[in-house]
Amino acid sequence: MTEAHPIEEQIRAAFDEVSQRRxxxxxxxxxxxxxxxENETNFTVDDLWQDIRKDDPHLGRATVYRSIExxxxxxxxxxxxxxxxxxxxxVCGHSHHHHLTCNQCHRVVEVDICLPKEQLAKIGNQTxxxxxxxxxxxxxxxxxxxxE
Amino acid sequence: MTEAHPIEEQIRAAFDEVSQRRxxxxxxxxxxxxxxxENETNFTVDDLWQDIRKDDPHLGRATVYRSIExxxxxxxxxxxxxxxxxxxxxVCGHSHHHHLTCNQCHRVVEVDICLPKEQLAKIGNQTxxxxxxxxxxxxxxxxxxxxE
DNA sequence: TTTAGTGCAAAGGCTTTGCACACCG
DNA sequence: CGGTGTGCAAAGCCTTTGCACTAAA
Numbered sequence: 001m002t003e004a005h006p007i008e009e010q011i012r013a014a015f016d017e018v019s020q021r022r023x024x025x026x027x028x029x030x031x032x033x034x035x036x037x038e039n040e041t042n043f044t045v046d047d048l049w050q051d052i053r054k055d056d057p058h059l060g061r062a063t064v065y066r067s068i069e070x071x072x073x074x075x076x077x078x079x080x081x082x083x084x085x086x087x088x089x090x091v092c093g094h095s096h097h098h099h100l101t102c103n104q105c106h107r108v109v110e111v112d113i114c115l116p117k118e119q120l121a122k123i124g125n126q127t128x129x130x131x132x133x134x135x136x137x138x139x140x141x142x143x144x145x146x147x148e
Numbered sequence: 149m150t151e152a153h154p155i156e157e158q159i160r161a162a163f164d165e166v167s168q169r170r171x172x173x174x175x176x177x178x179x180x181x182x183x184x185x186e187n188e189t190n191f192t193v194d195d196l197w198q199d200i201r202k203d204d205p206h207l208g209r210a211t212v213y214r215s216i217e218x219x220x221x222x223x224x225x226x227x228x229x230x231x232x233x234x235x236x237x238x239v240c241g242h243s244h245h246h247h248l249t250c251n252q253c254h255r256v257v258e259v260d261i262c263l264p265k266e267q268l269a270k271i272g273n274q275t276x277x278x279x280x281x282x283x284x285x286x287x288x289x290x291x292x293x294x295x296e
Numbered sequence: 297t298t299t300a301g302t303g304c305a306a307a308g309g310c311t312t313t314g315c316a317c318a319c320c321g
Numbered sequence: 322c323g324g325t326g327t328g329c330a331a332a333g334c335c336t337t338t339g340c341a342c343t344a345a346a
Contacts, residue, residue, distance in 0.1 A: 019325080019326080020320090020321090020324095020325065020326090021319085021320050021321070021324095021325060021326065022320075022321095023319080023320070023325090023326060023327075024319090024320095024327095025326080025327070025328095026326090045310085045311085046310085058327095058328070059327085059328080060327065060328040060329065061311090061328090061329095062311085062312075062313085062327080062328070062329080063326080063327060063328075065310095065311065065312075066312095066326085066327090069312095081229040085235075085336085086310095087233070087310090100271065100275055100277055100279070102277065109275050109277070111271050111274075111275060113263060113267050113268070113270075113271050115261060115263065115284075116264065119261050120261070120286075122261075123248065123259050123261050123286070124288070126259075127248055127257050127259060127290075128290065128291040129248055129250065129257070129286075129288040129289060129290050129291070130288050130289045131248070131286055131287075131288040132287055132288045132289060133286075133287045133288070134284065134285060134286045134287060135283075135284070135285045135287070136263075136282065136283070136284045136285075137282060137283045137284075138268075138271070138277075138279055138281075138282045139279075139280055139281045139282060139283070140272070140277040140278050140279040140280045140281070141277060141278045141280060142275075142276065142277050143276040143277070167300080167301080168299095168300060168301090168345090168346085169299095169300060169301065169344085169345050169346070170345075170346095171300090171301060171302075171344080171345070172302095172344090173301080173302070173303095174301090193335085193336085194335085206302095206303070207302085207303080208302065208303040208304065209303090209304095209336090210302080210303070210304080210336085210337075210338085211301080211302060211303075213335095213336065213337075214301085214302090214337095217337095233311090234335095235335090
């Protein structure tokens with residue numbers, strides 16, 4: 001667990017880049033995001049809001065939406081769409097990786113699996129597309145949910 | 149363009165399995181789906197509804213939602229979530245493949261790229277998950293949009 | 297005739313927006 | 322102080338649901 005730039009700094013830096021004032025709401029959001037990042041937890045907008053409201057019951061839902069939107073654009077947060085139509089987010093500033101989600105408990109782990117570069121290149125040629133990106137999610141069942 | 153079971157039959161068969169009556173709305177939906185399938189077009193619920201309303205202005209939106217839901221469960225339709233939060237569908241009864249979508253014109257082509265089996269197995273072991281499925285989408289820019 | 301399937305409109309979630317106010321710098 | 326960022330509530334989407342009615346078998 002050694003990092004040149006701990007996640008805390010990354011989050012703070014991202015916030016600094018998308019805003020000019022260090023307000024109370026943003027500090028609170030920052031706090032939670034650090035926690036979520038450390039636990040590699042995924043969360044919904046509402047999760048985050050409910051969580052923050054324990055500290056500040058007057059903080060508005062819209063504020064949370066507004067912050068999340070900015071951080072997603074900045075690339076710090078990753079949006080994951082579940083099959084049931086709900087949207088989840090996770091802190092994902094760092095290196096390229098993908099997610100494996102448990103179909104039952106929705107636990108997420110990061111995995112370092114990806115498409116072979118040569119295959120991507122081949123597809124690019126075949127289709128005459130410039131490949132700019134991809135999204136990959138694995139689904140399965142974790143050991144705990146399997147034994148239940 | 150030769151197929152033992154043309155897409156038309158596949159669609160009809162899927163409908164037959166999820167319902168008991170061959171109603172006018174379903175026939176209309178069927179028709180459009182065949183077109184969409186042939187053109188490999190992706191569509192939203194609303195696209196489909198608007199399209200059908202040209203033939204039958206009284207057909208209800210809810211009916212379209214209800215049919216799509218059944219066909220998705222049946223596996224005939226594939227749901228694709230775009231980054232902007234919109235949901236698209238495409239007819240996809242057949243073999244395993246993934247999609248490459250143009251970021252600009254949203255044209256979709258099917259590609260036969262996938263994760264290496266050995267890698268999937270390795271991930272399963274490392275994480276102690278039973279891998280049950282995956283979703284993979286490629287994004288890029290098609291030749292036409294690139295040259296504009 | 298029976299009842300699956302439909303159409304309509306209302307209700308439900310989630311998300312965005314408008315606007316006056318608060319508070320950071 | 323000045324203007325960014327906030328809170329609130331209203332409005333907007335997309336989607337689902339309840340219910341009386343239509344029409345397929």
